[in-house]
Amino acid sequence: MTRSVKHQRACALAAVALVMLGAGACGDADSGDDTGPYGDATTSEASESPSEEATAEGAASLAIASDDELGDILVDNAGMVLYLFTPDTTTESTCYDQCATAWPPLLTDTADVTAGTGLDGALIGTTERTDGTTQVTYNDHPLYYYAEDSEPGDTEGQGVNDVWWVVNPAGEGVTTMS
Template sequence: MTRWIRHQRACAAAAAAFALLGAAACGDSDGDSGSPYGADPTTAETSASPTPTETATAEAPASLGTATDDDHGEFLVDNDGFALYLFTTDTPNTPTCYDTCATAWPPLLTDTADVTAAGAVDAALIGTAERTDGTLQVTYNGWPLYYYTEDDEPGETEGQGVQNVWYLVGPNGDANTTDT
């Protein structure tokens, strides 16, 4: 995914968040019990209708790698070094983050099931899941992978532990819950 597309997604997500939900729309990482994506989870949209973020198609095959920092240890990143997250309410190979959720947490999309691996990534754990709009979302150990729009630069991990349901993904395929 090019920086331009990522920048456009981030700008669109920020505008929507401020316009519809206010400055705190995406929650924070203090572990309170609010929504994982800025709305009451009992009333948040979870329909199959795609948002503008979801209607974008992947430009090329995805590539997974790993990064390491002092706070979180080793975690998955995309080919540009942006952190990838899992949503603990997803089920294996079934994304559940759509609409408002996907505005704050865009899925990692690919145009092919041939996703490449680098670093400590276990290629046997890489897969894809079809989203309701027909796009392919990259999975790791069955977990659909997402970005966080608050991560503006490669290596940022602002989404770690948000609402106790969003976590970095460890190379073993599990939620990396360190320092949440």
């Protein structure tokens, strides 16, 4: 029986250590909140957002929408706002797993991405993700949705943890807050 109690204590301590390690890996000490490094769209509700449908592979297209506070910004053909992630320093995405749940990538099944009026088609590109899918880039920035943006024009992801920004037609992050 002593061995069983020691075994249970060891398992309990190991479980607590794993939980603490996991919490530390997901938190952002500088943000002052407990939403994690990707915002708070890591719940099951986030995976049910319309952005999941928008990331389904097919031909992608980009357009411009006007936001009263942020100016002209990049959206997909359904009007869903697109973001860049500043840790992506090349065309290669660094947002996977839990990050990609909160920030689904804009995917396409063709390199022929349509540029709407006012966009520079030469800035459009694609990059292969580690899972073999193809993500759309603009001005060498991989593009993402925010899972908590539920309606066209929503900009709930703007400025999350000072690393997620809507994209202007020049392909730069708009670093002002809405």
